[in-house]
Amino acid sequence: xxxxxxxxxxxxxxxxxxxxxxxxxxxxxxxxxxxxxxxxxxxxxxxxxxxxxxxxxxxxxxxxxxxxxxxxxxxxxxxxxxxxxxxxxxxxxxxxxxxxxxxxxxxxxxxxxxxxxxxxxxxxxxxxxxxxxxxxxxxxxxxxxxxxxxxxxxxxxxxxxxxxxxxxxxxxxxxxxxxxxxxxxxxxxxxxxxxxxxxxxxxxxxxxxxxxxxxxxxxxxxxxxxxxxxxxxxxxxxxxxxxxxxxxxxxxxxxxxxxxxxxxxxxxxxxxxxxxxxxxxxxxxxxxxxxxxxxxxxxxxxxxxxxxxxxxxxxxxxxxxxxxxxxxxxxxxxxxxxxxxxxxxxxxxxxxxxxxxxxxxxxxxxxxxxxxxxxxxxxxxxxxxxxxxxxxxxxxxxxxxxxxxx
Amino acid sequence: xxxxxxxxxxxxxxxxxxxxxxxxxxxxxxxxxxxxxxxxxxxxxxxxxxxxxxxxxxxxxxxxxxxxxxxxxxxxxxxxxxxxxxxxxxxxxxxxxxxxxxxxxxxxxxxxxxxxxxxxxxxxxxxxxxxxxxxxxxxxxxxxxxxxxxxxxxxxxxxxxxxxxxxxxxxxxxxxxxxxxxxxxxxxxxxxxxxxxxxxxxxxxxxxxxxxxxxxxxxxxxxxxxxxxxxxxxxxxxxxxxxxxxxxxxxxxxxxxxxxxxxxxxxxxxxxxxxxxxxxxxxxxxxxxxxxxxxxxxx
Numbered sequence: 001x002x003x004x005x006x007x008x009x010x011x012x013x014x015x016x017x018x019x020x021x022x023x024x025x026x027x028x029x030x031x032x033x034x035x036x037x038x039x040x041x042x043x044x045x046x047x048x049x050x051x052x053x054x055x056x057x058x059x060x061x062x063x064x065x066x067x068x069x070x071x072x073x074x075x076x077x078x079x080x081x082x083x084x085x086x087x088x089x090x091x092x093x094x095x096x097x098x099x100x101x102x103x104x105x106x107x108x109x110x111x112x113x114x115x116x117x118x119x120x121x122x123x124x125x126x127x128x129x130x131x132x133x134x135x136x137x138x139x140x141x142x143x144x145x146x147x148x149x150x151x152x153x154x155x156x157x158x159x160x161x162x163x164x165x166x167x168x169x170x171x172x173x174x175x176x177x178x179x180x181x182x183x184x185x186x187x188x189x190x191x192x193x194x195x196x197x198x199x200x201x202x203x204x205x206x207x208x209x210x211x212x213x214x215x216x217x218x219x220x221x222x223x224x225x226x227x228x229x230x231x232x233x234x235x236x237x238x239x240x241x242x243x244x245x246x247x248x249x250x251x252x253x254x255x256x257x258x259x260x261x262x263x264x265x266x267x268x269x270x271x272x273x274x275x276x277x278x279x280x281x282x283x284x285x286x287x288x289x290x291x292x293x294x295x296x297x298x299x300x301x302x303x304x305x306x307x308x309x310x311x312x313x314x315x316x317x318x319x320x321x322x323x324x325x326x327x328x329x330x331x332x333x334x335x336x337x338x339x340x341x342x343x344x345x346x347x348x349x350x351x352x353x354x355x356x357x358x359x360x361x362x363x364x365x366x367x368x369x370x371x372x373x374x375x376x377x378x379x380x381x382x383x384x385x386x387x388x389x390x391x392x393x394x395x396x397x398x399x400x401x402x403x404x405x406x
Numbered sequence: 407x408x409x410x411x412x413x414x415x416x417x418x419x420x421x422x423x424x425x426x427x428x429x430x431x432x433x434x435x436x437x438x439x440x441x442x443x444x445x446x447x448x449x450x451x452x453x454x455x456x457x458x459x460x461x462x463x464x465x466x467x468x469x470x471x472x473x474x475x476x477x478x479x480x481x482x483x484x485x486x487x488x489x490x491x492x493x494x495x496x497x498x499x500x501x502x503x504x505x506x507x508x509x510x511x512x513x514x515x516x517x518x519x520x521x522x523x524x525x526x527x528x529x530x531x532x533x534x535x536x537x538x539x540x541x542x543x544x545x546x547x548x549x550x551x552x553x554x555x556x557x558x559x560x561x562x563x564x565x566x567x568x569x570x571x572x573x574x575x576x577x578x579x580x581x582x583x584x585x586x587x588x589x590x591x592x593x594x595x596x597x598x599x600x601x602x603x604x605x606x607x608x609x610x611x612x613x614x615x616x617x618x619x620x621x622x623x624x625x626x627x628x629x630x631x632x633x634x635x636x637x638x639x640x641x642x643x644x645x646x647x648x649x650x651x652x653x654x655x656x657x658x659x660x661x662x663x664x665x666x667x668x669x670x671x672x673x674x675x676x677x678x679x680x681x682x683x684x685x686x687x688x689x690x691x692x693x694x695x696x697x698x699x700x701x702x703x704x705x
Binding site: 078103189191239249255380387391 | 454455456457540541542543559560561563564565566569649650651652653654655656666669670671672
């Protein structure tokens with residue numbers, strides 16, 4: 001064969017292969033999904049395999065994104081949106097809804113949901129919480145957690161104390177547990193500190209309403225929280241920068257007697273401490289009110305997705321009975337479907353009960369464009385300054401007030 | 407000159423530009439365009455989640471930065487950060503290079519080992535040193551407790567008084583091999599005759615170092631210092647991993663502050679103005695260096 005003939009044939013073959021490719025690709029729609037799990041070793045591979053077996057025309061490209069206290073995850077989503085390289089869908093939280101709304105980044109799900117048979121397996125309350133202020137439904141509920149109080153029941157028993165129900169009980173217990181290199185409470189002042197600060201400051205009377213951070217009651221509650229470190233010294237000196245990993249590790253190692261987190265870390269702490277650890281709702285404020293963080297997690301379809309039907313099939317699959325239970329096992333959180341939540345035995349009963357008992361005071365962070373900035377920068381920076389004595393605690397509250405209300 | 411000769415001369419003269427053109431285009435695309443875009447953003451109130459409402463504000467972002475308390479804290483921290491790290495890296499790198507330039511039987515292995523910190527990714531360095539300094543489980547506290555230097559663990563990264571110094575130490579450890587390798591290369595170019603002559607003249611080892619070694623490697627050291635100043639001034643990954651800029655603003659440097667305002671606050675306009683101010687400072691340092699080098703060449 002002449003060299004020229006060979007080149008012609010090779011070129012024709014390459015072109016025909018290229019021409020054939022779209023035809024092959026057309027048969028399968030790829031759905032890109034961004035997710036995160038507290039335990040990065042967990043993978044949704046079995047759920048993906050099950051879905052793909054049921055939907056042979058769809059391929060799921062599940063991409064784990066580092067959580068980084070929430071900041072890394074959300075930064076990547078917004079950056080991807082601006083760059084136009086966003087996935088088809090992603091796990092999202094209510095506190096991001098305003099920013100997504102401002103960018104017109106989400107696809108309303110109402111049309112899809114009208115024909116979705118499993119809709120009634122998620123309670124009306126959850127649908128209501130997840131609804132956008134414009135009346136549309138952009139979020140497909142996935143799972144939830146509520147923040148509660150882990151405590152060392154053996155140490156409290158030795159001290160002759162009951163699990164704390166009020167702020168005063170909490171301080172008494174924290175003081176009693178602080179001795180011999182052990183600290184009463186593993187405070188989280190680093191990334192994600194809002195879920196430790198909120199129960200005491202919002203539960204003590206502060207609110208995200210205009211002026212709600214600078215009332216006498218709010219300022220007093222914040223001073224009380226900061227004093228746990230500065231005055232009473234019932235938290236480890238590393239508290240100002242301690243984040244999820246540090247507080248959980250210190251609690252597991254027996255260096256702290258109480259810690260505030262959710263059921264996602266139950267398996268880990270039980271693995272280290274067994275029956276010595278239990279949980280109760282976070283303490284109530286002086287007037288009996290309380291606040292704990294409702295850690296919602298939903299899936300949303302981005303408006304830029306070219307595969308919305310296939311994407312809805314995937315996110316509705318994850319929020320359907322049995323699949324949702326599998327998904328909750330991977331995330332370490334609680335299933336959103338009524339049928340899966342019934343007789344849930346994946347977590348020890350005492351932690352499920354503590355989660356359920358926390359629901360009456362559980363609230364998400366406000367749906368405001370500034371909420372991610374509050375979580376990622378404003379609160380950690382100012383709280384750390386207050387906890388290290390570099391700032392008057394009242395100025396911290398003024399900074400939070402200014403963030404939301406100028 | 408006939409027509410053919412003239413056109414071939416033109417072709418010959420333009421050939422270098424033709425070869426340079428692709429590189430210039432790529433440079434313009436990956437360097438010039440982002441720089442111009444950053445400059446454009448810095449003149450706007452550009453919020454990433456609200457790009458449609460971006461508006462021109464002139465130099466307001468720069469004025470706001472100059473009256474921003476955190477900008478000045480970050481600038482001071484940056485000055486401490488760059489000066490401390492580069493000078494310690496240079497000192498440690500020089501000592502290591504002098505040692506590795508000696509003759510000993512495991513010199514090859516030692517030269518390979520010294521590279522390890524430099525070869526590790528910054529995120530790994532950050533995580534590793536975070537655990538070294540950990541209040542509860544860290545080996546640093548453990549060693550100090552065992553040798554009796556402290557009586558109780560210290561929260562190294564959680565105290566404003568120690569956090570910046572601790573991160574600087576981690577970066578000094580990571581970066582000194584750069585100086586070691588560069589200076590070692592320079593040392594190997596010093597003619598042995600100079601040392602022989604100095605020895606004949608009765609110069610001590612110290613005087614040989616001052617009058618032969620240092621002048622011979624001065625050019626290399628100056629270039630290495632300039633490069634490190636630029637890299638260290640721009641580095642934020644280790645800080646981000648170890649403290650995220652905390653506690654409070656204790657470990658905020660200028661690039662980190664710009665990063666946080668850009669990616670947490672999504673205030674790209676303001677962050678761009680902070681970045682440009684850092685760029686201007688670094689350009690000043692480069693200008694000083696270029697002026698010095700030009701002077702050296704003219705001597």
